[in-house]
Amino acid sequence: MAYKIKKESSVKGLSFTYIEDPKYRGELISVRLLLPLEENTPQIYQMLGTLMVDSTSVYPTKAKMSEKLKSLYGAVQNYNFVRVGDNIVLGFSLQCMGDRFAINGETVTTEAAKLMNELLFSPNVKEGAFDQKYFEMARREVIEAIKSVSNNRHNYAVRRAREVAFEGEPASLPPFGTIEAAEKLTAEQLYREYKKMLSIAGISVTFCGSGHNTEAQKIVKERITEFAEKRLAEHSGEIIDKESVISPSPLRAEVKEVREKIEQEQLKLVMGFKTEGGDFYAEKLACMLFGGTDFSKLFTNVREKLSLCYYCQSFIMDFKQTMFVDSGVDAANEQLARQEILHQLDLLKKGDFTDEELENCKKSLRSALRIVTDVSEDFNSWNYLRQLRGIDITPEQEIALVNEVTRERVIKAANGFIPDCVYVLEPETVNGGEQE
């Protein structure tokens, strides 16, 4: 174990994590804002993400920002938007090459740290509104993303299944919001939303690097701490400071089925299952045995033995305690695939798996957990997801928890998964095709 990890939280709603490993060639500064997922928030946060990384008051055009990043040896400034449980995480990151590789001895990381501060606190705003030109561009970008949502049929089917599974819950809200809501926004309103966002967000800052970026860390830490202390005095009650964002979706009495049609060749089938269990590692291993690996029951039987599909896999949205199976099959074989998927889950519930198969899943999980520390971005994400679960843990400690899971716990976890919903995206013209 070559890495060192240190965590600090001295002001309400603000935490710092320092991950240091001499092998990291780049330096990563990551700032994540934990926010509520509400009816009108997705398009607001998507637009804010775009606007904040594209320009600042110091680099007020995209061309100037692009030039600055290139001058830092191609530093990459980015945002991402993830729905976690019934919350949104708007994450900003700045990744750059380590100073030791600079040809002319430049200090790339301190410049990157200043850029991160500007991104957060010096938006491209004039007279109480975001720059109108860039605001319009960000709006059009969101609207086009909404229009293009069905372009990737596979992802679209999973997205729609999620909406069916979490109907009535914040987690079902579309990731880009709605065209109507985006059209109503103004540049002034968005700036007010920006200020509100910063005033309530649970802020998590992570520095990942080789251990030589202390000056950069200081620059960001001082600025964000100053901000957090000031807002604590002004907005104490509104600041999001959750222990955990796990928000299980309630079980449904009857399976809900939704069918839609679109122009495509292959039928996309997504089935949802929910649990009230909460035994995270046992559920994870049950999902792996079922369809989460290339030696799982679904892969071995639905794909390899029956040749029904190219992909048939299961995965868990653990913050919602919901497992999905997604697959692409020939329309003529839909019922056969559905029956086989349920049959395989039934076998798993009855304990129809060997100790060796369970051990193989644990090996796979252990391997992934060990490797996560090799790449700073992966380690950063892994650590933050644990933080959102309210756990302070290292990969090595998590491996020990995986090892402790027994066959009985896996069977119990599998039995907790209750069929919840089925979403079918059918081809507009049914074409059975040839099947072996």
Next chain:
Amino acid sequence: MKETVIEKIVSERTGESYYKVDHSSGLCLLLMPMEGYVQTYALFSTKYGSINRTFKTSGDKDFCTVPDGIAHYLEHKLFENEDCAAFELYAKTGASANAYTGFERTSYLFSCSENYLESLKILTDLVQTPYFTQENVDKERGIIAQEIRMSNDVPRRRVFFNLLKALYHEHPINTDIAGTEESIAEITPELLYKCYNAFYDLHNMVLAIAGNLDVDEVIKHCDENLKPSKDVKVETKFPEEPDTVVTERVEENFSVGVPMFNIGFKCKALPPEELFRKEMVADIMLNLLAGKSSELYRRITDKQLMQVELGREVFSGNGYFSLVLTGESEDPDAVLAEVWDCIDIAKDKGFDEHTFELNKKADYGGTIQLLGYAETCAEEMTLAYYANKTCFDLEDMLASITLDDVNNAVKELFARDKCCISVLR
């Protein structure tokens, strides 16, 4: 049998290194131990992809032509042995494994965090032990047919292959890697063995491993597990490809939210020794032409034709070289008109020197960071090997590129009568 020869390749700039091993079996090994890394990543590749459709070995009298999609089919079938699928074998070691087929290369890989020699044994055994029967070949057909249908449902892929069909008359690059449901119906165990024997000769292959490894252990493993193979000297024949495009425009309806487009510029194919450098020059040129600092980006966003920059790719290889710009817009033809305007300006005035230097600096930073990942190290070593270079040559080659190179490229590579637009609505 020839002797194993080990060469250490060192980066003058960073002092980093890897080993190129010319193994006695005929296989080339590229081994990069990475200090402090937990992961071992192995990539076993053969210089064989979907475009190697017509070929002969030194022992064959005539060229033979095989069905489209056979390289991909072979990859699926090699990923299992007589008893079980590769995934079941790797499951016992905890490794994560995969395989993929491209236009010119097929690769088998694994990633693991312990006992890498056990996983390496599975990998080298699988690739050296084909087992094709009528029954197991027939079983795979249904799975691959579903893979083809899945790919056909991906608009990004459809618009790209429509472009390739419009750019290339004869070259097999115009055909989907997985073939069609009709072409895979013709694949037999005999044809698979024929392709295997021609292209899976160790002289045509390279094994790159990066991360947590010991060079001596890997060489010992290869001594004990690689079956020396005869150099069959496979030769691929490509049909004569006219300089012209097939059509200047292709459109298809596929119910996409915002029309997607690919603009392709067909250029003269280059011999392998010239390819690598020209790809780098063209890549920088496309960044200058269409990146966020460019006049083209300013125009398409000011005119509200697009909100994000155009995607850019230098698409090149054996017998083909094209530049591709991609994006989504309600008016792809207006975007194309702006692209041509900006190309004409660049041809006339050349690119700005300051921006050119900044792009080179960014590319250097990108190259440095790439080598922080075991996967990309294995990939970069493989790519460089097939181009007869080392992966540290990239930095030197980048440093040698001048603004004149880039300004000449814009004049040379864009011709109005060799341009095509593919649109998916």
